[in-house]
Amino acid sequence: MTLEFHDVTYTYDGATNALAHVSFSLEPGKALGVVGKTGSGKSTLAQLADGLLMPSSGEVRLDGATSAELRGGMQRRVGLVFQHPELQLFAATLTEDVAFGLHNVGVAQGEIEGRCSEALNLVGLRADEFASRSPFELSGGEQRKAALAGVLALHPEVLVLDEPTAGVDAAGVRDIEVLFKRLLARGTALIIISHSMELVADICSRAIVLDQGRCALAGTPEKVLAPDNVDVLQRLNVDIPQATRFAAKLQGKGFVFEEPVLTMDNLADQLARQLSRPASGTRLSDEEPQA
Ligand SMILES: Nc1ncnc2c1ncn2[C@@H]1O[C@H](COP(=O)(O)OP(=O)(O)OP(=O)(O)O)[C@@H](O)[C@H]1O
Ligand SMILES: [Mg+2]
Known part of the structure:
Protein backbone atom coordinates (compact mmCIF):
# COMPACT_ATOMS: atom_id res chain seq x y z
CA MET A 1 0.00 0.00 0.00
CA THR A 2 1.22 3.50 -0.86
CA LEU A 3 -0.85 6.64 -0.40
CA GLU A 4 0.43 9.60 -2.40
CA PHE A 5 -0.50 13.25 -2.67
CA HIS A 6 0.82 14.76 -5.92
CA ASP A 7 0.71 18.56 -5.93
CA VAL A 8 -2.79 18.54 -4.42
CA THR A 9 -4.79 21.77 -4.35
CA TYR A 10 -8.36 22.13 -3.06
CA THR A 11 -10.70 25.10 -3.06
CA TYR A 12 -14.19 25.20 -1.52
CA ASP A 13 -15.27 28.46 -3.15
CA GLY A 14 -13.25 28.53 -6.39
CA ALA A 15 -11.29 31.56 -5.12
CA THR A 16 -9.05 30.71 -2.14
CA ASN A 17 -7.10 27.49 -1.75
CA ALA A 18 -7.87 25.62 1.49
CA LEU A 19 -4.98 23.31 0.49
CA ALA A 20 -2.29 24.32 -2.00
CA HIS A 21 0.30 22.21 -3.83
CA VAL A 22 0.76 19.57 -1.12
CA SER A 23 2.79 16.44 -1.93
CA PHE A 24 3.83 13.49 0.23
CA SER A 25 3.83 9.73 0.19
CA LEU A 26 3.00 7.29 2.99
CA GLU A 27 4.01 3.62 3.33
CA PRO A 28 2.58 0.82 5.53
CA GLY A 29 3.57 0.99 9.20
CA LYS A 30 4.58 4.67 8.92
CA ALA A 31 2.96 7.72 10.47
CA LEU A 32 2.78 11.20 8.96
CA GLY A 33 2.05 14.11 11.29
CA VAL A 34 0.10 17.07 9.91
CA VAL A 35 0.25 20.17 12.10
CA GLY A 36 -0.88 23.75 11.67
CA LYS A 37 -3.09 26.35 13.27
CA THR A 38 -6.86 26.72 12.88
CA GLY A 39 -7.90 27.05 9.26
CA SER A 40 -4.53 25.91 7.85
CA GLY A 41 -6.11 23.07 5.84
CA LYS A 42 -5.64 19.99 8.07
CA SER A 43 -9.22 18.68 7.94
CA THR A 44 -9.36 19.41 4.22
CA LEU A 45 -6.24 17.24 3.77
CA ALA A 46 -7.89 14.48 5.86
CA GLN A 47 -10.99 14.42 3.65
CA LEU A 48 -8.88 14.40 0.47
CA ALA A 49 -6.91 11.44 1.87
CA ASP A 50 -9.97 9.22 2.18
CA GLY A 51 -11.65 10.33 -1.05
CA LEU A 52 -14.48 12.26 0.63
CA LEU A 53 -13.21 15.33 -1.27
CA MET A 54 -11.65 15.20 -4.76
CA PRO A 55 -8.66 17.47 -5.53
CA SER A 56 -9.37 20.66 -7.51
CA SER A 57 -6.00 19.99 -9.12
CA GLY A 58 -3.27 17.39 -8.58
CA GLU A 59 -3.92 13.78 -7.61
CA VAL A 60 -4.39 11.57 -4.56
CA ARG A 61 -3.31 8.03 -5.39
CA LEU A 62 -3.68 4.75 -3.51
CA ASP A 63 -1.40 2.09 -4.96
CA GLY A 64 -1.26 4.09 -8.18
CA ALA A 65 -5.03 4.49 -8.70
CA THR A 66 -6.44 8.01 -8.25
CA SER A 67 -9.18 8.82 -5.73
CA ALA A 68 -11.34 9.88 -8.71
CA GLU A 69 -11.01 6.34 -10.10
CA LEU A 70 -11.45 4.58 -6.73
CA ARG A 71 -14.38 6.65 -5.38
CA GLY A 72 -16.11 4.67 -2.58
CA GLY A 73 -13.38 2.02 -2.77
CA MET A 74 -10.97 4.59 -1.36
CA GLN A 75 -13.10 5.11 1.77
CA ARG A 76 -13.14 1.37 2.43
CA ARG A 77 -9.33 1.25 2.54
CA VAL A 78 -8.66 4.62 4.20
CA GLY A 79 -10.48 5.09 7.51
CA LEU A 80 -11.20 8.66 8.59
CA VAL A 81 -11.73 9.42 12.28
CA PHE A 82 -13.33 12.85 12.58
CA GLN A 83 -12.64 15.33 15.35
CA HIS A 84 -14.59 14.26 18.49
CA PRO A 85 -15.74 10.96 16.91
CA GLU A 86 -17.48 10.00 20.17
CA LEU A 87 -20.24 12.46 19.27
CA GLN A 88 -21.25 9.97 16.57
CA LEU A 89 -21.79 7.02 18.95
CA PHE A 90 -25.48 6.19 18.81
CA ALA A 91 -26.35 2.52 19.41
CA ALA A 92 -27.59 0.85 22.60
CA THR A 93 -24.43 -1.25 23.03
CA LEU A 94 -20.81 -0.98 21.94
CA THR A 95 -21.11 -4.13 19.83
CA GLU A 96 -24.08 -2.70 17.93
CA ASP A 97 -22.22 0.56 17.41
CA VAL A 98 -19.09 -1.12 16.03
CA ALA A 99 -21.18 -3.60 13.98
CA PHE A 100 -23.06 -0.77 12.22
CA GLY A 101 -20.11 0.10 9.96
CA LEU A 102 -19.41 -3.57 9.26
CA HIS A 103 -23.01 -4.14 8.11
CA ASN A 104 -22.71 -1.05 5.91
CA VAL A 105 -19.71 -2.38 3.99
CA GLY A 106 -21.29 -5.84 3.64
CA VAL A 107 -19.18 -7.92 6.04
CA ALA A 108 -20.74 -11.41 6.39
CA GLN A 109 -23.00 -11.80 9.46
CA GLY A 110 -20.89 -14.68 10.80
CA GLU A 111 -17.77 -12.52 10.91
CA ILE A 112 -19.27 -9.48 12.57
CA GLU A 113 -19.15 -10.47 16.24
CA GLY A 114 -15.52 -11.57 15.98
CA ARG A 115 -14.53 -8.34 14.23
CA CYS A 116 -16.30 -6.27 16.96
CA SER A 117 -14.53 -8.11 19.79
CA GLU A 118 -11.17 -7.84 18.06
CA ALA A 119 -11.58 -4.07 17.56
CA LEU A 120 -12.73 -3.46 21.16
CA ASN A 121 -9.82 -5.50 22.54
CA LEU A 122 -7.40 -3.64 20.27
CA VAL A 123 -8.39 -0.22 21.70
CA GLY A 124 -8.17 -1.57 25.25
CA LEU A 125 -11.90 -1.97 25.96
CA ARG A 126 -11.98 -5.67 26.85
CA ALA A 127 -14.80 -7.17 24.80
CA ASP A 128 -15.97 -9.53 27.57
CA GLU A 129 -16.51 -6.52 29.85
CA PHE A 130 -17.57 -3.77 27.41
CA ALA A 131 -19.32 -5.42 24.42
CA SER A 132 -22.84 -5.17 25.85
CA ARG A 133 -22.41 -1.85 27.67
CA SER A 134 -24.03 1.37 26.51
CA PRO A 135 -21.60 3.87 24.95
CA PHE A 136 -23.34 6.58 26.96
CA GLU A 137 -22.31 5.23 30.34
CA LEU A 138 -18.58 5.30 29.46
CA SER A 139 -16.04 7.97 30.44
CA GLY A 140 -14.96 10.47 27.77
CA GLY A 141 -11.69 8.60 27.17
CA GLU A 142 -13.51 5.26 26.83
CA GLN A 143 -15.98 6.82 24.39
CA ARG A 144 -13.08 8.05 22.23
CA LYS A 145 -11.65 4.50 22.21
CA ALA A 146 -15.06 3.02 21.33
CA ALA A 147 -15.37 5.40 18.37
CA LEU A 148 -11.86 4.37 17.22
CA ALA A 149 -12.90 0.71 17.49
CA GLY A 150 -15.76 1.39 15.07
CA VAL A 151 -13.27 2.49 12.39
CA LEU A 152 -10.62 -0.14 13.21
CA ALA A 153 -13.17 -2.95 12.81
CA LEU A 154 -13.24 -2.05 9.11
CA HIS A 155 -9.52 -3.02 8.90
CA PRO A 156 -8.36 0.18 7.18
CA GLU A 157 -4.92 0.12 5.57
CA VAL A 158 -4.55 3.84 6.35
CA LEU A 159 -6.09 5.53 9.35
CA VAL A 160 -6.53 9.32 9.21
CA LEU A 161 -7.10 10.83 12.65
CA ASP A 162 -8.28 14.43 12.97
CA GLU A 163 -7.06 15.77 16.35
CA PRO A 164 -7.24 12.34 18.04
CA THR A 165 -6.13 13.57 21.46
CA ALA A 166 -8.15 16.80 21.61
CA GLY A 167 -10.06 16.93 24.90
CA VAL A 168 -8.48 13.70 26.22
CA ASP A 169 -6.71 13.72 29.62
CA ALA A 170 -3.03 12.78 30.03
CA ALA A 171 -3.74 9.12 30.84
CA GLY A 172 -6.04 8.88 27.80
CA VAL A 173 -3.34 10.40 25.58
CA ARG A 174 -0.85 7.75 26.78
CA ASP A 175 -3.37 4.98 25.96
CA ILE A 176 -3.94 6.43 22.50
CA GLU A 177 -0.18 6.61 21.87
CA VAL A 178 0.16 2.94 22.86
CA LEU A 179 -2.66 2.07 20.45
CA PHE A 180 -1.01 4.00 17.60
CA LYS A 181 2.29 2.19 18.17
CA ARG A 182 0.43 -1.14 18.12
CA LEU A 183 -1.27 -0.22 14.82
CA LEU A 184 2.03 0.83 13.25
CA ALA A 185 3.61 -2.49 14.32
CA ARG A 186 0.74 -4.29 12.53
CA GLY A 187 1.51 -2.36 9.33
CA THR A 188 -1.34 0.19 9.42
CA ALA A 189 -0.29 3.59 8.07
CA LEU A 190 -1.38 6.65 10.07
CA ILE A 191 -1.99 10.31 9.28
CA ILE A 192 -2.14 12.13 12.60
CA ILE A 193 -3.52 15.66 12.56
CA SER A 194 -2.65 17.79 15.54
CA HIS A 195 -1.99 21.27 16.85
CA SER A 196 0.84 19.78 18.84
CA MET A 197 4.29 18.60 17.74
CA GLU A 198 4.54 16.65 21.02
CA LEU A 199 2.30 13.80 19.83
CA VAL A 200 3.79 13.96 16.33
CA ALA A 201 7.37 13.77 17.64
CA ASP A 202 6.48 10.67 19.68
CA ILE A 203 4.73 8.73 16.92
CA CYS A 204 5.52 10.03 13.44
CA SER A 205 8.50 9.42 11.18
CA ARG A 206 7.65 12.47 9.06
CA ALA A 207 5.74 15.69 9.61
CA ILE A 208 4.37 18.52 7.53
CA VAL A 209 3.43 21.93 8.89
CA LEU A 210 0.62 23.70 7.02
CA ASP A 211 0.26 27.47 6.76
CA GLN A 212 -2.80 28.77 4.87
CA GLY A 213 -3.00 25.49 2.94
CA ARG A 214 0.65 25.46 1.95
CA CYS A 215 3.34 23.20 3.27
CA ALA A 216 5.57 25.58 5.30
CA LEU A 217 7.92 22.91 6.70
CA ALA A 218 8.37 19.19 6.02
CA GLY A 219 10.70 16.40 7.06
CA THR A 220 11.46 14.22 10.04
CA PRO A 221 10.18 15.62 13.38
CA GLU A 222 13.84 16.26 14.26
CA LYS A 223 14.28 18.37 11.14
CA VAL A 224 10.98 20.22 11.59
CA LEU A 225 11.82 20.97 15.24
CA ALA A 226 15.37 22.18 14.49
CA PRO A 227 16.25 25.33 16.49
CA ASP A 228 16.19 27.44 13.31
CA ASN A 229 12.50 26.60 12.83
CA VAL A 230 11.34 27.42 16.36
CA ASP A 231 10.42 31.03 15.47
CA VAL A 232 8.37 29.91 12.44
CA LEU A 233 6.62 27.22 14.48
CA GLN A 234 5.73 29.71 17.20
CA ARG A 235 4.41 32.16 14.59
CA LEU A 236 2.26 29.32 13.19
CA ASN A 237 0.89 28.55 16.70
CA VAL A 238 2.31 25.02 16.73
CA ASP A 239 2.78 23.57 20.21
CA ILE A 240 6.46 22.73 20.56
N1 LIG B 1 -17.11 23.40 3.96
C1 LIG B 1 -16.37 24.49 3.76
N2 LIG B 1 -16.78 25.48 2.94
C2 LIG B 1 -16.04 26.59 2.71
N3 LIG B 1 -14.83 26.82 3.27
C3 LIG B 1 -14.35 25.86 4.11
C4 LIG B 1 -15.09 24.66 4.40
N4 LIG B 1 -14.37 23.90 5.26
C5 LIG B 1 -13.24 24.59 5.49
N5 LIG B 1 -13.22 25.75 4.81
C6 LIG B 1 -12.12 26.76 4.81
O1 LIG B 1 -10.94 26.12 4.32
C7 LIG B 1 -9.79 26.50 5.08
C8 LIG B 1 -9.15 25.26 5.71
O2 LIG B 1 -10.07 24.69 6.63
P1 LIG B 1 -9.81 23.35 7.43
O3 LIG B 1 -11.07 22.98 8.10
O4 LIG B 1 -9.20 22.35 6.49
O5 LIG B 1 -8.69 23.83 8.47
P2 LIG B 1 -8.15 23.09 9.78
O6 LIG B 1 -6.66 23.22 9.73
O7 LIG B 1 -8.72 21.71 9.88
O8 LIG B 1 -8.70 23.99 10.96
P3 LIG B 1 -9.07 23.60 12.50
O9 LIG B 1 -7.76 23.49 13.22
O10 LIG B 1 -9.86 24.76 12.97
O11 LIG B 1 -9.85 22.31 12.48
C9 LIG B 1 -10.29 27.52 6.10
O12 LIG B 1 -10.06 28.79 5.57
C10 LIG B 1 -11.77 27.23 6.22
O13 LIG B 1 -12.48 28.38 6.53
MG1 LIG C 1 -9.92 20.77 11.33
Missing part, protein backbone atom coordinates in the same frame (compact mmCIF):
# COMPACT_ATOMS: atom_id res chain seq x y z
CA PRO A 241 7.36 19.76 22.83
CA GLN A 242 8.15 20.80 26.39
CA ALA A 243 11.49 18.97 26.18
CA THR A 244 12.50 20.98 23.07
CA ARG A 245 11.61 24.29 24.74
CA PHE A 246 13.46 23.32 27.94
CA ALA A 247 16.54 22.28 25.94
CA ALA A 248 16.48 25.64 24.14
CA LYS A 249 16.48 27.39 27.55
CA LEU A 250 19.36 25.22 28.78
CA GLN A 251 21.24 25.99 25.56
CA GLY A 252 20.94 29.67 26.52
CA LYS A 253 22.69 28.79 29.82
CA GLY A 254 25.63 27.13 28.10
CA PHE A 255 24.50 23.53 27.67
CA VAL A 256 25.31 22.05 24.27
CA PHE A 257 22.94 19.55 22.62
CA GLU A 258 24.45 17.45 19.87
CA GLU A 259 21.13 16.04 18.68
CA PRO A 260 17.71 17.71 18.49
CA VAL A 261 15.77 17.22 21.73
CA LEU A 262 12.22 16.01 21.12
CA THR A 263 11.26 13.93 24.12
CA MET A 264 11.85 13.95 27.88
CA ASP A 265 13.73 10.63 27.59
CA ASN A 266 16.06 12.12 25.01
CA LEU A 267 16.56 15.26 27.14
CA ALA A 268 17.37 13.14 30.20
CA ASP A 269 19.87 11.03 28.22
CA GLN A 270 21.67 14.02 26.76
CA LEU A 271 21.78 15.85 30.11
CA ALA A 272 23.09 12.72 31.83
CA ARG A 273 25.86 12.49 29.21
CA GLN A 274 26.78 16.15 29.71
CA LEU A 275 26.85 15.79 33.46
CA SER A 276 28.90 12.59 33.08
CA ARG A 277 26.42 10.50 35.00
CA PRO A 278 24.94 7.17 33.98
CA ALA A 279 21.41 7.60 32.60
CA SER A 280 20.11 4.86 34.89
CA GLY A 281 20.93 3.78 38.42
CA THR A 282 21.84 7.32 39.49
CA ARG A 283 21.47 7.76 43.22
CA LEU A 284 19.71 10.91 44.27
CA SER A 285 21.43 11.12 47.62
CA ASP A 286 24.17 9.42 49.60
CA GLU A 287 22.79 10.68 52.90
CA GLU A 288 21.71 8.23 55.56
CA PRO A 289 17.94 7.86 55.66
CA GLN A 290 16.55 9.83 58.58
CA ALA A 291 14.94 7.95 61.41
Whole structure:
Protein backbone atom coordinates (compact mmCIF):
# COMPACT_ATOMS: atom_id res chain seq x y z
CA MET A 1 0.00 0.00 0.00
CA THR A 2 1.22 3.50 -0.86
CA LEU A 3 -0.85 6.64 -0.40
CA GLU A 4 0.43 9.60 -2.40
CA PHE A 5 -0.50 13.25 -2.67
CA HIS A 6 0.82 14.76 -5.92
CA ASP A 7 0.71 18.56 -5.93
CA VAL A 8 -2.79 18.54 -4.42
CA THR A 9 -4.79 21.77 -4.35
CA TYR A 10 -8.36 22.13 -3.06
CA THR A 11 -10.70 25.10 -3.06
CA TYR A 12 -14.19 25.20 -1.52
CA ASP A 13 -15.27 28.46 -3.15
CA GLY A 14 -13.25 28.53 -6.39
CA ALA A 15 -11.29 31.56 -5.12
CA THR A 16 -9.05 30.71 -2.14
CA ASN A 17 -7.10 27.49 -1.75
CA ALA A 18 -7.87 25.62 1.49
CA LEU A 19 -4.98 23.31 0.49
CA ALA A 20 -2.29 24.32 -2.00
CA HIS A 21 0.30 22.21 -3.83
CA VAL A 22 0.76 19.57 -1.12
CA SER A 23 2.79 16.44 -1.93
CA PHE A 24 3.83 13.49 0.23
CA SER A 25 3.83 9.73 0.19
CA LEU A 26 3.00 7.29 2.99
CA GLU A 27 4.01 3.62 3.33
CA PRO A 28 2.58 0.82 5.53
CA GLY A 29 3.57 0.99 9.20
CA LYS A 30 4.58 4.67 8.92
CA ALA A 31 2.96 7.72 10.47
CA LEU A 32 2.78 11.20 8.96
CA GLY A 33 2.05 14.11 11.29
CA VAL A 34 0.10 17.07 9.91
CA VAL A 35 0.25 20.17 12.10
CA GLY A 36 -0.88 23.75 11.67
CA LYS A 37 -3.09 26.35 13.27
CA THR A 38 -6.86 26.72 12.88
CA GLY A 39 -7.90 27.05 9.26
CA SER A 40 -4.53 25.91 7.85
CA GLY A 41 -6.11 23.07 5.84
CA LYS A 42 -5.64 19.99 8.07
CA SER A 43 -9.22 18.68 7.94
CA THR A 44 -9.36 19.41 4.22
CA LEU A 45 -6.24 17.24 3.77
CA ALA A 46 -7.89 14.48 5.86
CA GLN A 47 -10.99 14.42 3.65
CA LEU A 48 -8.88 14.40 0.47
CA ALA A 49 -6.91 11.44 1.87
CA ASP A 50 -9.97 9.22 2.18
CA GLY A 51 -11.65 10.33 -1.05
CA LEU A 52 -14.48 12.26 0.63
CA LEU A 53 -13.21 15.33 -1.27
CA MET A 54 -11.65 15.20 -4.76
CA PRO A 55 -8.66 17.47 -5.53
CA SER A 56 -9.37 20.66 -7.51
CA SER A 57 -6.00 19.99 -9.12
CA GLY A 58 -3.27 17.39 -8.58
CA GLU A 59 -3.92 13.78 -7.61
CA VAL A 60 -4.39 11.57 -4.56
CA ARG A 61 -3.31 8.03 -5.39
CA LEU A 62 -3.68 4.75 -3.51
CA ASP A 63 -1.40 2.09 -4.96
CA GLY A 64 -1.26 4.09 -8.18
CA ALA A 65 -5.03 4.49 -8.70
CA THR A 66 -6.44 8.01 -8.25
CA SER A 67 -9.18 8.82 -5.73
CA ALA A 68 -11.34 9.88 -8.71
CA GLU A 69 -11.01 6.34 -10.10
CA LEU A 70 -11.45 4.58 -6.73
CA ARG A 71 -14.38 6.65 -5.38
CA GLY A 72 -16.11 4.67 -2.58
CA GLY A 73 -13.38 2.02 -2.77
CA MET A 74 -10.97 4.59 -1.36
CA GLN A 75 -13.10 5.11 1.77
CA ARG A 76 -13.14 1.37 2.43
CA ARG A 77 -9.33 1.25 2.54
CA VAL A 78 -8.66 4.62 4.20
CA GLY A 79 -10.48 5.09 7.51
CA LEU A 80 -11.20 8.66 8.59
CA VAL A 81 -11.73 9.42 12.28
CA PHE A 82 -13.33 12.85 12.58
CA GLN A 83 -12.64 15.33 15.35
CA HIS A 84 -14.59 14.26 18.49
CA PRO A 85 -15.74 10.96 16.91
CA GLU A 86 -17.48 10.00 20.17
CA LEU A 87 -20.24 12.46 19.27
CA GLN A 88 -21.25 9.97 16.57
CA LEU A 89 -21.79 7.02 18.95
CA PHE A 90 -25.48 6.19 18.81
CA ALA A 91 -26.35 2.52 19.41
CA ALA A 92 -27.59 0.85 22.60
CA THR A 93 -24.43 -1.25 23.03
CA LEU A 94 -20.81 -0.98 21.94
CA THR A 95 -21.11 -4.13 19.83
CA GLU A 96 -24.08 -2.70 17.93
CA ASP A 97 -22.22 0.56 17.41
CA VAL A 98 -19.09 -1.12 16.03
CA ALA A 99 -21.18 -3.60 13.98
CA PHE A 100 -23.06 -0.77 12.22
CA GLY A 101 -20.11 0.10 9.96
CA LEU A 102 -19.41 -3.57 9.26
CA HIS A 103 -23.01 -4.14 8.11
CA ASN A 104 -22.71 -1.05 5.91
CA VAL A 105 -19.71 -2.38 3.99
CA GLY A 106 -21.29 -5.84 3.64
CA VAL A 107 -19.18 -7.92 6.04
CA ALA A 108 -20.74 -11.41 6.39
CA GLN A 109 -23.00 -11.80 9.46
CA GLY A 110 -20.89 -14.68 10.80
CA GLU A 111 -17.77 -12.52 10.91
CA ILE A 112 -19.27 -9.48 12.57
CA GLU A 113 -19.15 -10.47 16.24
CA GLY A 114 -15.52 -11.57 15.98
CA ARG A 115 -14.53 -8.34 14.23
CA CYS A 116 -16.30 -6.27 16.96
CA SER A 117 -14.53 -8.11 19.79
CA GLU A 118 -11.17 -7.84 18.06
CA ALA A 119 -11.58 -4.07 17.56
CA LEU A 120 -12.73 -3.46 21.16
CA ASN A 121 -9.82 -5.50 22.54
CA LEU A 122 -7.40 -3.64 20.27
CA VAL A 123 -8.39 -0.22 21.70
CA GLY A 124 -8.17 -1.57 25.25
CA LEU A 125 -11.90 -1.97 25.96
CA ARG A 126 -11.98 -5.67 26.85
CA ALA A 127 -14.80 -7.17 24.80
CA ASP A 128 -15.97 -9.53 27.57
CA GLU A 129 -16.51 -6.52 29.85
CA PHE A 130 -17.57 -3.77 27.41
CA ALA A 131 -19.32 -5.42 24.42
CA SER A 132 -22.84 -5.17 25.85
CA ARG A 133 -22.41 -1.85 27.67
CA SER A 134 -24.03 1.37 26.51
CA PRO A 135 -21.60 3.87 24.95
CA PHE A 136 -23.34 6.58 26.96
CA GLU A 137 -22.31 5.23 30.34
CA LEU A 138 -18.58 5.30 29.46
CA SER A 139 -16.04 7.97 30.44
CA GLY A 140 -14.96 10.47 27.77
CA GLY A 141 -11.69 8.60 27.17
CA GLU A 142 -13.51 5.26 26.83
CA GLN A 143 -15.98 6.82 24.39
CA ARG A 144 -13.08 8.05 22.23
CA LYS A 145 -11.65 4.50 22.21
CA ALA A 146 -15.06 3.02 21.33
CA ALA A 147 -15.37 5.40 18.37
CA LEU A 148 -11.86 4.37 17.22
CA ALA A 149 -12.90 0.71 17.49
CA GLY A 150 -15.76 1.39 15.07
CA VAL A 151 -13.27 2.49 12.39
CA LEU A 152 -10.62 -0.14 13.21
CA ALA A 153 -13.17 -2.95 12.81
CA LEU A 154 -13.24 -2.05 9.11
CA HIS A 155 -9.52 -3.02 8.90
CA PRO A 156 -8.36 0.18 7.18
CA GLU A 157 -4.92 0.12 5.57
CA VAL A 158 -4.55 3.84 6.35
CA LEU A 159 -6.09 5.53 9.35
CA VAL A 160 -6.53 9.32 9.21
CA LEU A 161 -7.10 10.83 12.65
CA ASP A 162 -8.28 14.43 12.97
CA GLU A 163 -7.06 15.77 16.35
CA PRO A 164 -7.24 12.34 18.04
CA THR A 165 -6.13 13.57 21.46
CA ALA A 166 -8.15 16.80 21.61
CA GLY A 167 -10.06 16.93 24.90
CA VAL A 168 -8.48 13.70 26.22
CA ASP A 169 -6.71 13.72 29.62
CA ALA A 170 -3.03 12.78 30.03
CA ALA A 171 -3.74 9.12 30.84
CA GLY A 172 -6.04 8.88 27.80
CA VAL A 173 -3.34 10.40 25.58
CA ARG A 174 -0.85 7.75 26.78
CA ASP A 175 -3.37 4.98 25.96
CA ILE A 176 -3.94 6.43 22.50
CA GLU A 177 -0.18 6.61 21.87
CA VAL A 178 0.16 2.94 22.86
CA LEU A 179 -2.66 2.07 20.45
CA PHE A 180 -1.01 4.00 17.60
CA LYS A 181 2.29 2.19 18.17
CA ARG A 182 0.43 -1.14 18.12
CA LEU A 183 -1.27 -0.22 14.82
CA LEU A 184 2.03 0.83 13.25
CA ALA A 185 3.61 -2.49 14.32
CA ARG A 186 0.74 -4.29 12.53
CA GLY A 187 1.51 -2.36 9.33
CA THR A 188 -1.34 0.19 9.42
CA ALA A 189 -0.29 3.59 8.07
CA LEU A 190 -1.38 6.65 10.07
CA ILE A 191 -1.99 10.31 9.28
CA ILE A 192 -2.14 12.13 12.60
CA ILE A 193 -3.52 15.66 12.56
CA SER A 194 -2.65 17.79 15.54
CA HIS A 195 -1.99 21.27 16.85
CA SER A 196 0.84 19.78 18.84
CA MET A 197 4.29 18.60 17.74
CA GLU A 198 4.54 16.65 21.02
CA LEU A 199 2.30 13.80 19.83
CA VAL A 200 3.79 13.96 16.33
CA ALA A 201 7.37 13.77 17.64
CA ASP A 202 6.48 10.67 19.68
CA ILE A 203 4.73 8.73 16.92
CA CYS A 204 5.52 10.03 13.44
CA SER A 205 8.50 9.42 11.18
CA ARG A 206 7.65 12.47 9.06
CA ALA A 207 5.74 15.69 9.61
CA ILE A 208 4.37 18.52 7.53
CA VAL A 209 3.43 21.93 8.89
CA LEU A 210 0.62 23.70 7.02
CA ASP A 211 0.26 27.47 6.76
CA GLN A 212 -2.80 28.77 4.87
CA GLY A 213 -3.00 25.49 2.94
CA ARG A 214 0.65 25.46 1.95
CA CYS A 215 3.34 23.20 3.27
CA ALA A 216 5.57 25.58 5.30
CA LEU A 217 7.92 22.91 6.70
CA ALA A 218 8.37 19.19 6.02
CA GLY A 219 10.70 16.40 7.06
CA THR A 220 11.46 14.22 10.04
CA PRO A 221 10.18 15.62 13.38
CA GLU A 222 13.84 16.26 14.26
CA LYS A 223 14.28 18.37 11.14
CA VAL A 224 10.98 20.22 11.59
CA LEU A 225 11.82 20.97 15.24
CA ALA A 226 15.37 22.18 14.49
CA PRO A 227 16.25 25.33 16.49
CA ASP A 228 16.19 27.44 13.31
CA ASN A 229 12.50 26.60 12.83
CA VAL A 230 11.34 27.42 16.36
CA ASP A 231 10.42 31.03 15.47
CA VAL A 232 8.37 29.91 12.44
CA LEU A 233 6.62 27.22 14.48
CA GLN A 234 5.73 29.71 17.20
CA ARG A 235 4.41 32.16 14.59
CA LEU A 236 2.26 29.32 13.19
CA ASN A 237 0.89 28.55 16.70
CA VAL A 238 2.31 25.02 16.73
CA ASP A 239 2.78 23.57 20.21
CA ILE A 240 6.46 22.73 20.56
CA PRO A 241 7.36 19.76 22.83
CA GLN A 242 8.15 20.80 26.39
CA ALA A 243 11.49 18.97 26.18
CA THR A 244 12.50 20.98 23.07
CA ARG A 245 11.61 24.29 24.74
CA PHE A 246 13.46 23.32 27.94
CA ALA A 247 16.54 22.28 25.94
CA ALA A 248 16.48 25.64 24.14
CA LYS A 249 16.48 27.39 27.55
CA LEU A 250 19.36 25.22 28.78
CA GLN A 251 21.24 25.99 25.56
CA GLY A 252 20.94 29.67 26.52
CA LYS A 253 22.69 28.79 29.82
CA GLY A 254 25.63 27.13 28.10
CA PHE A 255 24.50 23.53 27.67
CA VAL A 256 25.31 22.05 24.27
CA PHE A 257 22.94 19.55 22.62
CA GLU A 258 24.45 17.45 19.87
CA GLU A 259 21.13 16.04 18.68
CA PRO A 260 17.71 17.71 18.49
CA VAL A 261 15.77 17.22 21.73
CA LEU A 262 12.22 16.01 21.12
CA THR A 263 11.26 13.93 24.12
CA MET A 264 11.85 13.95 27.88
CA ASP A 265 13.73 10.63 27.59
CA ASN A 266 16.06 12.12 25.01
CA LEU A 267 16.56 15.26 27.14
CA ALA A 268 17.37 13.14 30.20
CA ASP A 269 19.87 11.03 28.22
CA GLN A 270 21.67 14.02 26.76
CA LEU A 271 21.78 15.85 30.11
CA ALA A 272 23.09 12.72 31.83
CA ARG A 273 25.86 12.49 29.21
CA GLN A 274 26.78 16.15 29.71
CA LEU A 275 26.85 15.79 33.46
CA SER A 276 28.90 12.59 33.08
CA ARG A 277 26.42 10.50 35.00
CA PRO A 278 24.94 7.17 33.98
CA ALA A 279 21.41 7.60 32.60
CA SER A 280 20.11 4.86 34.89
CA GLY A 281 20.93 3.78 38.42
CA THR A 282 21.84 7.32 39.49
CA ARG A 283 21.47 7.76 43.22
CA LEU A 284 19.71 10.91 44.27
CA SER A 285 21.43 11.12 47.62
CA ASP A 286 24.17 9.42 49.60
CA GLU A 287 22.79 10.68 52.90
CA GLU A 288 21.71 8.23 55.56
CA PRO A 289 17.94 7.86 55.66
CA GLN A 290 16.55 9.83 58.58
CA ALA A 291 14.94 7.95 61.41
N1 LIG B 1 -17.11 23.40 3.96
C1 LIG B 1 -16.37 24.49 3.76
N2 LIG B 1 -16.78 25.48 2.94
C2 LIG B 1 -16.04 26.59 2.71
N3 LIG B 1 -14.83 26.82 3.27
C3 LIG B 1 -14.35 25.86 4.11
C4 LIG B 1 -15.09 24.66 4.40
N4 LIG B 1 -14.37 23.90 5.26
C5 LIG B 1 -13.24 24.59 5.49
N5 LIG B 1 -13.22 25.75 4.81
C6 LIG B 1 -12.12 26.76 4.81
O1 LIG B 1 -10.94 26.12 4.32
C7 LIG B 1 -9.79 26.50 5.08
C8 LIG B 1 -9.15 25.26 5.71
O2 LIG B 1 -10.07 24.69 6.63
P1 LIG B 1 -9.81 23.35 7.43
O3 LIG B 1 -11.07 22.98 8.10
O4 LIG B 1 -9.20 22.35 6.49
O5 LIG B 1 -8.69 23.83 8.47
P2 LIG B 1 -8.15 23.09 9.78
O6 LIG B 1 -6.66 23.22 9.73
O7 LIG B 1 -8.72 21.71 9.88
O8 LIG B 1 -8.70 23.99 10.96
P3 LIG B 1 -9.07 23.60 12.50
O9 LIG B 1 -7.76 23.49 13.22
O10 LIG B 1 -9.86 24.76 12.97
O11 LIG B 1 -9.85 22.31 12.48
C9 LIG B 1 -10.29 27.52 6.10
O12 LIG B 1 -10.06 28.79 5.57
C10 LIG B 1 -11.77 27.23 6.22
O13 LIG B 1 -12.48 28.38 6.53
MG1 LIG C 1 -9.92 20.77 11.33
